[in-house]
Amino acid sequence: MCGIAGIIYRQRGDSQHGGPIGADLARMLQAMKHRGPDSTGYAVYGEPSDLLVMRFTLADPNDPRDFSFSERLARNVREVEARLAKIGAAIDRVEGESEYAYRATFRYDGELKPLADYIEDVPGAEVLSLGRSLEIVKDLGDASGVARQYRLDEFAGTHGIGHVRMATESDVDIANAHPYWAYPFSDVAVVHNGQLTNYHYWRRRLERQGHRFQSECDSEIIAVYLAQSMADGMSLETAMKQSLHDLDGVFTYLVVTESALGMAKDEMAAKPLVLYQGEDLVALASEEGAIRAVVDREIDTCDPYEGEVMVWSR
């Protein structure tokens, strides 16, 4: 079934007005726990800086904890740091976010793909997100648990999306949890509720263009497809409108870039989405109850129609 949610805070005047995006998304997703208790993921945007921020994991929560587990992790973190330095990144800091998840900030001006490929070549390594302000956090468990584990209550930012997953097509692990970063494009992420029926067609087509995929999940191609279209010169909105023709199946997805949040719904309108456009923020979720978790008063909401594409920019 899955549940998706998104928030973008409206800008007031010239100020880069943000909000408690981590805490707000956690409340929204927790209100939809019944739609997907397997895993929870967040893609949130903090203040942009000239540093790159990379979230990565070096093991999966399902991995057996053998005797050399922690020793292996420590060795692989050192390997990641060594590789970052070798490829020309000036490391600011590398912090452990949980037993197996890390956050690295560094200065780097080169291409992102060689860097991400080089890091993912480290045994067990998976790059969850890479960008100037995007940070993806995902793990097994419900929204409150993941938020607590990664201290998301303290995360202030401008916009973000989240996902609670009920696994139907692939494993319950971090690799198959949403949101998906559009590897290797900076600052693009997607959450998706639905099934794509031409997944293999698009995966082969994008792989021929040189892309690699981190999972077997159909939702990942939406992120890469959109980011590739934007890299080819399309606007986000045009790329999303084109996706309604190119992607087959039932889907409602949310996409975030450094400065925008967008939603698209397929022609069948088989997956729900409720939209609230307030003065302070725009919130979208699979159920109105999730929006009411952050806006606790009677509000005007609506369901976007089939084939509808909407984008909110900051």
Added chain:
Amino acid sequence: MEQVTDAGQGAGARPGRYDVRGLADPDATAPKTSVISGSTAELDAADLSTRQVNLELRRLLYTEGVTEVTVLNPKARHSIAAGLLVRGRIRIAGSLGYFGCGLIDGPEIHITGRVGWSAAENMMSGVVVVDKNAGSLTGAALRGGDLVVRGDVGARTGIDQKGGTIIVGGNAGSMTGFMLQRGRQIICGDVGHGLGDSMYDGAIYVGGQVASLGVDCVEAELTAADHELIDRKFRIYQLGQPGPFRKFVCGRKLWNYDSLEPSERKLVL
């Protein structure tokens, strides 16, 4: 109670208890928190679970002799006011989630907010009026009564409808009246693609633009009885003066197969 488990642990767990089937609060009772004055009552749902709200509504309408209930703070929860089989007036001050007012037989319900998917599904009789928008599958498998949405509705309105009347003040999404079997729909605004797809019978009146017709849906002439129906419903629900409407019915092409099975063909030839 045996077989009842506390759901999950920690601060993140959903409150309440579930039995082995996943039924929430199997041993819940009506909280008796409503303020009753004569035949009217006020029920504040803010701190109650969905099941407690429904049990309290039942208590008021079935055993306390209350005929008018106001429900405050519904907070867009699912399945509120479902399965009420008694006459009475209910005013819900706010919005509902999915499956609101489903399976009802008799009550007149006024919702001042919005409703989610499948509102008033399988209603047997009664009236449901929604002041704002509604989600998809509104009035699914409706059997009787009037369902009025003053705002817009989503896709597949009145899917599998078997009776009653659905009135929409605004626009409707795609596949409106999908597999409609009996009853009527009055859509004042525009409708999306596939109007009346695979409908068996009944009638759909549209005031605005039709994006496209579904399989076996055709336009028909309005009769005096059609005008009388539209005028009457507009008058009852104070929708103003009705504009021009177009009528869509079943083309009856799908009622019978137009080709024979191979074995039958042999016999005929």
